[in-house]
Amino acid sequence: MQKVKKKLTLKRIKRIFINVWKEIVHFFKSLYERFMELPKNIRYIIYVWLGVIAIILVIIIATTTNNKYLDKYELIESDMNKAMLDYVQENELYPLSESKLKIDVNVLIDYNYLNESDIIDNKCQGFSVAYYSEDKEDYVINSYLNCKNYTTKGYSDYK
Numbered sequence: 694m695q696k697v698k699k700k701l702t703l704k705r706i707k708r709i710f711i712n713v714w715k716e717i718v719h720f721f722k723s724l725y726e727r728f729m730e731l732p733k734n735i736r737y738i739i740y741v742w743l744g745v746i747a748i749i750l751v752i753i754i755a756t757t758t759n760n761k762y763l764d765k766y767e768l769i770e771s772d773m774n775k776a777m778l779d780y781v782q783e784n785e786l787y788p789l790s791e792s793k794l795k796i797d798v799n800v801l802i803d804y805n806y807l808n809e810s811d812i813i814d815n816k817c818q819g820f821s822v823a824y825y826s827e828d829k830e831d832y833v834i835n836s837y838l839n840c841k842n843y844t845t846k847g848y849s850d851y852k
Contacts, residue, residue, distance in 0.1 A: 766843040769817070773798060773836035776806035777821035786823075787832065793824040795851060798838075816841045822851060 728736065777796060781787065788794040798819040801807040812819070817840040826833045837845040 763843070766817075766838055766840060766845075769812070770836045770838055770845065772807060773801065773819065773821050773838075774834045776801045777823055777834045777836065780804065780806050781823050781832070781834075788824050793822050795820055795822050819845075819848075820851065 728739075731739075780796060780801060781794065786794055798807065798812055798817070798821070801821070802809045802812065817838050819836060819838040821834060821836040823832060823834045825831075835847075837848040837851060839845070839848050
C-alpha cells in the first residue's frame with residue numbers, strides 16, 4: 694500500500710499552529726507548577742536572579758541604543774578636524790611642541806571652515822586643539838564636542 698501525501702491546506706496549517714501553541718502553553722504551565730512546588734526561599738533566590746538579569750539586560754539595551762548617535766558625532770568631529778587643519782594651514786598657525794592651539798567651533802563656523810547646521814542642529818559646543826607631537830614628528834589635531842546626547846572623551850580636560 695502506498696502512502697498518500699496530504700496537501701497542506703490553510704485549515705491544516707491553522708490546526709498545526711493551534712497544536713503547537715497548546716504544547717507551548719502546557720509546557721509553561723507544568724514548568725510553573727513545578728516552580729511553585731519549590732521551597733519558598735529557593736523561589737526568592739530565583740526571583741532575585743531574574744531581577745538581576747533583567748536589570749543587566751536593560752542596561753545593555755540602554756547603552757547600545759545610544760551608539761546610534763555615535764557615528765553622527767564622530768563624523769562631526771572628523772569634519773572639525775579637517776576644518777581645523779584648513780584653518781591652521783591657511784593662517785599659517787603652527788604651534789610649537791610646548792604649546793597647543795585651541796580654536797572654538799564658532800571660529801571655524803564664522804570663517805566658513807565648518808557647516809553651521811551640523812553643530813546647531815545637534816545643540817553642540819566644541820573646540821579643536823592642534824599641537825606638534827615630537828613622537829610622531831607631525832602636527833596632531835583633536836576635536837572635542839559637548840552635545841545633548843554625546844560628549845567627547847577628554848572634553849573637560851581642555852575646558
